[in-house]
Amino acid sequence: MDDFLLFTSIRYDPQLLQAPSLGFTNIGWNQEPSPFYMLDFHRDRMLxxxxHWNWTPAIAKISGSEGLETLRIFLQSITSEASNGPHRLMITLARDGTLAHQISPLPETHINNFFPKHLPRPGPENSVQSKNELFPVKEPIYEIILDSLKTAKSQFTHHKTTYRDVYNDARKRAQIAPGDKKEVLLINDDGYIMEGTISTPYFWRDGKWVTPPVSGNFNPSQGSGGNDGTTRRWALERSLVTEQPVPVDSLVDGEECWISNGLRGFIFGEVKM
Known part of the structure; x- marks a missing residue:
């Protein structure tokens, strides 16, 4: 397969510029500050x-501080005429180093859900403190369901590309329509949770939040088979979560969980078996 592109979806949101003044610290790239959510992590993942595919011109395009600045300037040019509200920037990178984009509006999201100090333990007792202590808010609630088929690990599940048939097919099987507050979890051939179709999942296990492990480089015998999402990396580096295999038969109907992605930050969910 030679006709795919690398891609990432970045949130452009002017409210992110307020994060340092609101008490959010150790937040990474946005301490610049920046309206582009976790821009450096998006760049790193594409790089x-x-x-992996030895795309030399693409590597040169986004490598180093110069490559990060090239990407920032590209994004700035896209959003220079955008309205003040949040937008989704779908950025593609071709083998020859060509950058392209699509832009569309996004709904507002509480800023606590972009840079949570902690993920609250399961239970209703945490609903009040979430807004007062930089916890993510538990609204809206997403319905988290399981795919009815298993998905094989591949370089196209480990890396994010425009070849997304396995994800699109899983969403069709789950009958998820655009705008639905639902996510479907992929299950690998070993019977473990791989990832969500548009998010990284987190589950409460052994007194902590855990997420399926991802190998540093693609290796079908290691890890869950999913990709190293931007918000996933952020949460791991700040010890909000840890890696741990999650057997699909360990999930319980109604259990609380979290999912996250580079467009909406951290989102509260409930498992529906």
């Missing part, structure tokens, strides 16, 4: 994929 790892370009290296």
């Amino acid at each position: 790892r994929a370009a290296i």
Whole structure:
């Protein structure tokens, strides 16, 4: 397969510029500050994929501080005429280093859900403190369901590309329509949770939040088979979560969980078996 592109979806949101003044610290790139959510992590993920496929011009395009600045300037040019509200920037990177984009509006999201100090323990007692202590808010609630078929690990599940048939097919099987507050979890051939179709999942296990493990480089014998999402990396580096295999038969109907992605931050969910 040679006709795919690397891609990432970045949130452009002017409210992110307020994060440092609101008490959010250790938040990464946005301490610049920046309206582009976790821009450096998005760049790093695309760069790892370009290296995997040995796309030399693409590697040169986004490598180093110069490559990060090239990407920032590209994004700035896209949003210079956008309205002040949040937008989704779908950025693609071709083998020859060509950058392209699509832009569309996004709904508002509480800023606590972009840079949570902690993920609250399961239970209703945490609903009040979430707004007061930089916890993510538990609204809206997403319905988290399981795919009815298993998905094989591949370089196209480990890296994020425009070849997304396995994800699109899973959403069709789950009958998820655009705008639905639902996510479907992929299950690998070993019977473990791989990832969500548009998010990284987190589950409460052994007194902590855990997420399926991801190998540093693609290896079908290691890890869950999913990709190293931007918000996933952020949460791991700040010890909000840890890696741990999650057997599909360990999930319980109604259990609380969290999912996250580079467009909406951290989102509260409930498992529906």
